[in-house]
Amino acid sequence: MSDSPTRDELWALAHVERAALADDLAGLDAAQWGSPSLCGRWTVEETLAHLTAAGSVGRVRWLVSVLGARFDFDLHNDRRLAEHRGADPGETLDRFRRIIGRTTSTFGPTEAWLGEVVVHAQDIRRPLGLARTPSVEAVTPVARFFAGRDFTVAGRSAIESLRVEATDGPFTAGAGALVSGTTVALVMAMAGRAAYCDDLTGPGVQTLRERCGPA
Known part of the structure; x- marks a missing residue:
């Protein structure tokens, strides 16, 4: 890969990191799913649901959601998180698995959305003591x-x-x-x-x- 990866190469890296995270989380128990992540007030399960939302909401839906939240981005994120969280952690993980190969995003360079995956994956892994790090x-x-x-x-x-x-x-x-x-x-x-x-x-x-x- 070159020093300046193409958009397709960046998305391919994001897909690999999503898949690796899904595999890491397959064996969690209820206490682990409910434990705090490094991402503010969100639990492990909530952070994963946020990643599902990030891979599901395109530009138009994002604009509608942000306008509906009156530019309160915490409220916007919480609403979309709740939308993509399952009835239980198993369903939350299944929903995340369904977006692993998507290239849906809102505004900004693809590096930002690869970063979303990388950072939130580590937000989840670090408190759980999961050793894997992204490439x-x-x-x-x-x-x-x-x-x-x-x-x-x-x-x-x-x-x-x-x-x-x-x-x-x-x-x-x-x-x-x-x-x-x-x-x-x-x-x-x-x-x-x-x-x-x-x-x-x-x-x-x-x-x-x-x-x-x-x-």
Whole structure:
């Protein structure tokens, strides 16, 4: 794959990561499904339902939903999450499996929607102690996207005046106090997940941790 993957290549990576997450979750018990994820107030099951919604709602439906919520994006997300959550965790997982191969999205570059899958998958895995991490091929374009702008997350602001370097791949960005670690740890820190700062090293880590907010 080239340094600048095509749209089709990015979606193929997203499909692989969705499938891997579905496989990881197949054996969860009720307590695990109800445990907190790293994504704010959402449980593991709710975060998965959010991913199903993200893979189901195109531009027109998204606009209608956002207008209906009067641009309250938390309300919009909660409504769409509830729509795509099943009657029980097994049904929630089945609904997610049905969108694994879709390319439905709203606005913005495909890297953003690959990032949606990568970040929320780790939001789920980390608290559950699931060891799998996404491939370097999948997380590198997400890292470059997050570092270049504040869009779905405030990635560029998170690493302002810092030098970030991946220890397992080609990703580097910025200038200043060094922060190094795996590409996925850098991605998650840029997405505001303070827990992943524990996986990073360098004199700039404390600055990045403070920008992530509470763990």
